Amino acid sequence: xxxxxxxIIAHYKTHGKMFEVFVDPDGALAFKKGDPVKIEDxxxxxxxFLDAKNGDRPAEQDVINAFGTxxxxxxxxxxxxxxxxxxxTEQRRKIQEEKKRQVVTFIARNAINPQTKAPHPxxxxxxxxxxxxxxxxxxxxVDEMVEIxxxxxxxLIPIRFEEVRIAIKLPPEYAAKAYGAVAKFGNLQKxxxxxxxxxxxxxxxxxxxxxDLYNILNSLTKGSAETKLLK
Numbered sequence: 001x002x003x004x005x006x007x008i009i010a011h012y013k014t015h016g017k018m019f020e021v022f023v024d025p026d027g028a029l030a031f032k033k034g035d036p037v038k039i040e041d042x043x044x045x046x047x048x049f050l051d052a053k054n055g056d057r058p059a060e061q062d063v064i065n066a067f068g069t070x071x072x073x074x075x076x077x078x079x080x081x082x083x084x085x086x087x088x089t090e091q092r093r094k095i096q097e098e099k100k101r102q103v104v105t106f107i108a109r110n111a112i113n114p115q116t117k118a119p120h121p122x123x124x125x126x127x128x129x130x131x132x133x134x135x136x137x138x139x140x141x142v143d144e145m146v147e148i149x150x151x152x153x154x155x156l157i158p159i160r161f162e163e164v165r166i167a168i169k170l171p172p173e174y175a176a177k178a179y180g181a182v183a184k185f186g187n188l189q190k191x192x193x194x195x196x197x198x199x200x201x202x203x204x205x206x207x208x209x210x211x212d213l214y215n216i217l218n219s220l221t222k223g224s225a226e227t228k229l230l231k
Contacts, residue, residue, distance in 0.1 A: 007044035012083030020052040095138035112207035119208040128153040172197030178220040
């Protein structure tokens with residue numbers, strides 16, 4: 001159990017009153033994200049407050065009216081899931097940095113420059129987000145932030161989400177080993193084993209992952225795999 005000195009406040013407004021609990025910063029954030037964390041391990045104090053900093057407690061009937069129970073653990077669950085966390089400055093910074101990295105990575109792997117059909121390097125996407133002033137909200141999920149980021153950077157760089165189809169031919173000496181990696185990489189639409197042991201197939205992948213696919217193929221076949229971008 002976290003100490004009060006290390007705890008932050010989670011609050012939830014309902015029935016005209018603000019209800020608060022003291023919680024562990026990392027545990028509360030993990031719980032809010034859906035990680036398997038026990039609520040009793042998150043609370044610094046098994047008590048509910050109207051003003052946690054001043055120690056003001058609500059009337060019992062106000063708690064029952066608001067939550068339908070006096071069970072502190074059930075009340076804390078609702079406060080955490082539906083309320084807000086007062087994150088520490090350091091925690092907010094770390095979350096924003098990690099979420100920004102995830103957003104940049106997702107866009108780089110799934111989007112292309114429609115003019116060149118080539119992926120944008122992550123550094124270019126991050127620079128465009130910075131130029132557009134994209135604010136990373138630590139409470140929004142990555143999907144929401146990707147949508148916000150894409151809307152902000154489209155006026156700055158040509159970009160869109162797109163899938164591409166790539167035809168691949170693996171030579172006999174590498175086909176068995178490389179086939180498994182190819183099959184896991186995307187949506188395998190067609191495949192055929194040839195009489196000489198070579199393998200040919202068509203795979204659909206996010207456009208931004210083309211370079212990753214080519215790098216894997218080159219590594220597994222020592223550059224002998226054949227590829228063709230299909231229209």
